[in-house]
Amino acid sequence: MLSDHGCFWAYLHRFKHDYSPECPSCPGVIENAEYVFFECPRFNSQRDLLESILHQKIQPETVIEVMLSSRASWNAISTFATEVLIDLRSIEKKRANDNN
Template sequence: MNKKHGDIHYYLTQILTGHGCFLEYLHRFQLADSPFCPSCSNTVESAEHVGFYCRRFSEERAMLAKAFEHPPSHARFVQDMCSTITKWDAAKTFAATVVTRLNRIDWERKAQKRQQQLLLQQQQRPQQ
């Protein structure tokens, strides 16, 4: 990348690579029951979907659009964020906000699954 500012961080890397708490990625490793977005019917929850289309993140995307001075797009994202330090910082903030929410959702999903497994185990124990 030919840029003069900014460092790549954990959250930005996840958005750029698609390796993170995106259901498409988690499902590939059998860490999620489905690859589909819970908010957008029949749409795989990929990094691209989350970053540029998913209605759950429309407020965050609107803030990024304001900084980019146009709606963010998958095709121009890297070019836009590398153009100025302000846009770089906006992209980092966007990525951190989105990935943090997805991580929290994933943690809650795992906690709910553990709770369901415990209940099932308790139901299967013989009564004394």
């Protein structure tokens, strides 16, 4: 989740010029892993739920520490990351289809 790879436009853009590295919902914002997980408003509802489970805001500097603090935190963060990645993958597929 922190490697900046996977389905992110910024990553894809290095290989496929069909893709924009911008977030589809935030014009002018480059979509990378940190932005998607910690900031993009598309995932506000999932992020709010996660933060209510963790009783704290998630931040790039502290997320690893929080994940390792308890099994419940680990599970909550990995569920969030999985949901975000599934969502990005379906957007990616839709864009690929639209371009064909």
